[in-house]
Amino acid sequence: MSQKGNYYVAVIGGAVAGSVAAEILADHGIRVAVIEQNKRPYGKIEDGLPRWHVEQRKKEYELIAGRLNKPGISFVPCTKLGSDISFEELTQQWGFTAVILANGAWRDRSVGVDGSDEFINKGLVYQNPFIYWYNHKNEMTYDGPRYEAPDEALVLGGGLASIDVVKVLQLENYEKALRARGIHAHMHDLEKKGIAVFCKSQGIDPLSLGVKGCLLIYRRRIQDMPLAQPPEKATPEQIAKTESVRLKVLKLAQEKFLFRFQDRRITQGMIVENGRLVGLKVSETLVEGRKATAIPGTEHELRAPLIISSIGSIPEFIPGVIMKGEYYDYKDWDMGQYAHSERVFGVGNVVTGQGNIRLSMVHSQHVANRLIQEYIGVGEDGSRDLSGFTAAAEARGTAQATAVKEKIKALPALTNEQMKQIDSRVRERQMKVGYSSDYNSWIAKVTPPDLE
Ligand SMILES: Cc1cc2nc3c(=O)[nH]c(=O)nc-3n(C[C@H](O)[C@H](O)[C@H](O)COP(=O)(O)OP(=O)(O)OC[C@H]3O[C@@H](n4cnc5c(N)ncnc54)[C@H](O)[C@@H]3O)c2cc1C
Missing domain, CATH: 3.40.50.720 (NAD(P)-binding Rossmann-like Domain)
Incomplete structure (x- = not known):
């Protein structure tokens, strides 16, 4: 019973x-x-x-x-x-x-271009395994996939997780470049102080290190990035305020971590050479509310040694x-x-x-x-x-x-x-x-x- x-x-x-x-x-x-x-x-x-x-x-x-x-x-x-x-x-x-x-x-949301997943680990990496690798790569017993973090990688995103990816790439590349100059920068110092300030504290102009920086692309405008949130049923003034916070947060993040950024870019196709994804065909977008549509005639190529997609986890x-x-x-x-x-x-x-x-x-x-700004490291x-x-x-x-x-x-x-x-x-x-x-x-x- x-x-x-x-x-x-x-x-x-x-x-x-x-x-x-x-x-x-x-x-x-x-x-x-x-x-x-x-x-x-x-x-x-x-x-x-x-x-x-x-x-x-x-x-x-x-x-x-x-x-x-x-x-x-x-x-x-x-x-x-x-x-x-x-x-x-x-x-x-x-x-x-x-x-x-x-x-x-x-599960990372797919890049959304037919056949793109054929190029996973052949020029294309998704954010979840990339961050997993970054968090565990220094353990002696780590036996998962290993990734490169080359300079000039292309990151698709716009949300907080994509800023994490960008930071990993920048920290890895500046750590390497500083090491080549005989300076052993600890990741925690670089992350906390920011790359620009850290370099200055060592008497180095970061530009002189030769790192070009990764490029983050986002399909809407900077002021639409989910890096700050308006209240429920926001007034036009509250929306304008949120948009200005987003502009400020991105600017601070770029100043601190020295990455490149383009807004209003949408992926249209792939550039494949010798069985490897070597770039994306992208168009500029017209943004109307939440909708971002490709502007005809603006298609161009963005080539990169690695493409990391960070457009959402499901x-x-x-x-x-x-x-x-x-x-x-x-x-x-x-x-x-x-x-x-x-x-x-x-x-x-x-x-x-x-x-x-x-x-x-x-x-x-x-x-x-404020939490988001602290999370990114620009609070x-x-x-x-x-x-x-x-x-x-x-x-x-x-x-x-x-x-x-x-x-x-x-x-x-x-x-x-x-x-x-x-x-x-x-x-x-x-x-x-x-x-x-x-x-x-x-x-x-x-x-x-x-x-x-
Ligand atoms: C910047 C930032 C933003 C955040 N934003 C949000 C937000 O918007 N909303 C929100 O709710 N929280 C958010 N958080 C809070 C928080 O990180 C996450 O919500 C929380 O960690 C997710 O917890 P979870 O238990 O749902 O999922 P997870 O932490 O992903 O845990 C899932 C667990 O299930 C296990 N698992 C997966 N598949 C299987 C399987 N098939 N069989 C057995 N086990 C399995 C995994 O190994 C894992 O241990 C945010 C945190 C940060 C730092």
């Missing part, structure tokens, strides 16, 4: 959203298995925020660990939904009351999960209720992707805009407290998970026997991947000693 209060939920992904959801459910007496593809469950915090955000990353790791350590939560690492366990197996055979997808947004395909456009198919987007099962929900970036800060920001507009007070970003993600995750919890409690409870069966499957999987004790010992075991 089913026992009142017997619920067992699988949460896929153990980062900000997954750990928040797991904690809320566990605090309400619901058993939770957090199924995570990686050894460490820190998601975008470890692999997406560039490694110069040292303090912020550490703080978030601790918060996530604190949540996943709560009684009633079993952590199952090294288990990818869609390959190690299928969606069908998990939702129909394991017997969970419900499944919460908190697997984030790890959820990965999971076989068996039905998509609606770029996202999983939800019938209720606020709550993340999946349209094809009453027992499947989405929380966190897997529902929205990452990018629309206005949607999730719980702070005032002023704070939101006036020089503080690096970025907790507002994750606080927003946590707040939204909390609201979603609280609503999901109510839905779960309305589902039929499980019998003691069913609870035991799920427990033993969870345990079996943990044993298979070598997770034999507790969360803290596991993390101590799998954390590379030289993780930055």
Whole structure:
């Protein structure tokens, strides 16, 4: 017989959203298995925020660990939904009351030119693997793909993540050029002070180093870049103010990191030579509201040793999960209720992707805009407290998970026997991947000693 209060939920992904959801459910007496593809469950915090955000990353790791350590939560690492366990197996055979997808947004939006993906790693790289490499490349045990960061690379983007990519390229190239002059600049110094100021402090004119700098292109105008956000239902004055903040932020970022920029550029085609992507054909655009259309007769070539596309992150395909456009198919987007099962929900970036800060920001507009400036490294007070970003993600995750919890409690409870069966499957999987004790010992075991 089913026992009142017997619920067992699988949460896929153990980062900000997954750990928040797991904690809320566990605090309400619901058993939770957090199924995570990686050894460490820190998601975008470890692999997406560039490694110069040292303090912020550490703080978030601790918060996530604190949540996943709560009684009633079993952590199952090294288990990818869609390959190690299928969606069908998990939702129909394991017997969970419900499944919460908190697997984030790890698929880069395609460049959008037919056939471009043939050139991945042959002149074309996407932002997510590029930043992953940058964050982990100095670890002795890193065995993932290795990328070059050549001077004069071309970056497609306009959002915060594309500024991260630009900064990585500039820091790598100036570090190299300074080293050639016998100056060992530490990445953290260059990033914090800015390249121009650092060079000056060494008595060097940055122009004399011969670095030409990467080129960032954006399809709308500078004042449309999502580097500041207007309030909801903004007045024309508020919109004008936001636009001037965007102009200022980009100008400060260019002054500090010395990259080149062109706005109103749209990709039209590829330049391929000897099986490698060596440039893009782009046109200037006419911008009307959110619409940017190519202006006939303005097509020209932009050649580059590497093209990095940073135009948005969306959820990965999971076989068996039905998509609606770029996202999983939800019938209720606020709550993340999946349209094809009453027992499947989405929380966190897997529902929205990452990018629309206005949607999730719980702070005032002023704070939101200041946070973005601090994030880019051009903020006036020089503080690096970025907790507002994750606080927003946590707040939204909390609201979603609280609503999901109510839905779960309305589902039929499980019998003691069913609870035991799920427990033993969870345990079996943990044993298979070598997770034999507790969360803290596991993390101590799998954390590379030289993780930055
Ligand atoms: C500059 C900046 C801007 C931000 N903007 C926003 C914003 O606009 N909106 C917002 O909500 N937050 C934003 N944030 C906050 C925050 O970074 C992210 O929201 C948050 O880290 C995302 O957490 P998540 O748990 O949803 O996803 P992730 O951190 O991506 O975690 C997903 C986890 O799932 C795991 N996983 C993925 N696929 C599978 C699978 N198939 N099987 C098992 N495990 C899997 C991953 O390994 C990962 O651990 C921003 C942060 C910064 C610094």
